[in-house]
Amino acid sequence: MTRAEVERAFTAxxxxxxxxxxxMAPGAADDIAQEVFVRLLRGQARFDEARGxxxxxxxxxxxxxxxxxxxxxxxxxxxxxxxxxxxxxxxDGFDIGELVGRAVRALPPLQRxxxxxxxxxxxxxxEIARAVDTNVGAxxxxxxxxxxxxxxxxxxxxxxSASRVAERADASSAARRSTKADRPxxxxx
Amino acid sequence: MEPxxxxxxxxxxxxxxxxxxxxxxxxxxxxAQHSSWWAWLFTGNIRVPVPACAAIVLLLAWLxxxxxxxxxxxxxxxxxxxxxxxxxxQPPAEVQVKxxxxxx
Numbered sequence: 049m050t051r052a053e054v055e056r057a058f059t060a061x062x063x064x065x066x067x068x069x070x071x072m073a074p075g076a077a078d079d080i081a082q083e084v085f086v087r088l089l090r091g092q093a094r095f096d097e098a099r100g101x102x103x104x105x106x107x108x109x110x111x112x113x114x115x116x117x118x119x120x121x122x123x124x125x126x127x128x129x130x131x132x133x134x135x136x137x138x139x140d141g142f143d144i145g146e147l148v149g150r151a152v153r154a155l156p157p158l159q160r161x162x163x164x165x166x167x168x169x170x171x172x173x174x175e176i177a178r179a180v181d182t183n184v185g186a187x188x189x190x191x192x193x194x195x196x197x198x199x200x201x202x203x204x205x206x207x208x209s210a211s212r213v214a215e216r217a218d219a220s221s222a223a224r225r226s227t228k229a230d231r232p233x234x235x236x237x
Numbered sequence: 238m239e240p241x242x243x244x245x246x247x248x249x250x251x252x253x254x255x256x257x258x259x260x261x262x263x264x265x266x267x268x269a270q271h272s273s274w275w276a277w278l279f280t281g282n283i284r285v286p287v288p289a290c291a292a293i294v295l296l297l298a299w300l301x302x303x304x305x306x307x308x309x310x311x312x313x314x315x316x317x318x319x320x321x322x323x324x325x326x327q328p329p330a331e332v333q334v335k336x337x338x339x340x341x
Contacts, residue, residue, distance in 0.1 A: 055267070062262060067255040078259065085266040145252040152253065167250050199241045202249055206241060 054089045061103050064169055065110050071152065071164045072114035080113045100178045104171055108179035111161050118157055144205065151201040159194035162187050 049057070062081065069080035084106055087093040095105050152160060161180060165171045176191075177184045241249075285293075 051267075058263065058266060063258050066258040066262065070255050071253075078262065078265070081258070081262055082265045089266065144249070145254060148249050148253040152250075167247070168255075195243070195246060198246060198250075202246075203241065205249065206245075 049088055049091070049095065051089065054085060057088065057102055057106070058085050061106050064103055065106050068107050068164060068169055069110050069114055071149075071168065072111070072157075072161060073117045074153075076114070076117045080110055080117065083113055084109045100175055103169075104175040104179050107165060107169060107171065108181070111165070111179055114161070115157055147205065148202065151198055154201065155194055155197055159190050159197065162190045163194040163198070166191055 062085070065084050066077055066081040069084075070077035073080065084093075087109060088095070088106070093105075093109055095102055099105070152163060155163060158180075162176055165176045165179060166173075171179065173184045173187050173191075176187045180187065
């Protein structure tokens with residue numbers, strides 16, 4: 049890719065790559081996002097249009113870098129991902145978004161990446177399968193287990209009432225919106 | 238308690254917001270490409286695997302020790318060896334040439 053093409057790719061996809069890297073490995077999000085585009089610029093990562101979207105391709109590189117980071121920092125627990133069963137999270141004293149984040153990051157890495165790609169980056173099953181270098185069946189299975197584990201972890205949030213979750217989620221979103229609105233113009237989050 | 242359905246889970250998941258992409262990311266990606274190669278000599282770093290580093294250290298140590306015996310084994314000047322000096326050697330004051338012929 050030429051420098052101009054990489055610049056265009058950066059403008060279009062930097063947010064998705066950074067968001068994904070932050071959700072996977074918050075301490076290394078800057079480095080991961082930078083490395084994704086530097087590899088593209090140096091020709092170390094070659095994009096082939098026939099093998100899917102550029103966004104999926106970049107997220108696939110970011111995913112591999114995030115897993116490398118987790119491994120090198122011994123954050124990759126040696127557990128059988130299929131046997132992993134999450135326990136309910138203590139909910140007191142946490143913001144609802146923060147709690148969801150902690151729950152997602154508590155998932156085993158191979159469930160976490162497919163969940164983030166599906167839920168937050170809205171990639172299709174085929175795109176996820178290409179990004180994580182597996183087949184659609186495996187993606188479906190990991191996604192199913194990830195959702196089951198999250199349901200278990202976040203069950204205490206419900207407190208027996210489905211509507212309460214919705215209220216808390218809405219209140220949390222409303223609080224964010226008002227915080228954004230209160231912010232002086234020109235300032236970013 | 239009913240299990241949480243997909244809609245509820247999606248709603249909960251949406252409450253976890255990621256921060257904005259930092260402004261300096263562009264500079265980190267594209268700025269790094271502008272720096273000249275010689276700047277790397279001052280600011281760059283390389284990763285050396287431990288076995289390679291150990292091999293280099295051993296090689297340097299071997300070279301250092303290999304030189305020392307050469308200096309030590311150089312023959313020391315011995316007092317038994319006769320020395321010749323030309324300090325008192327003077328040219329003759331008068332040269333007297335004698336021509337000797339064979340008698341017939």
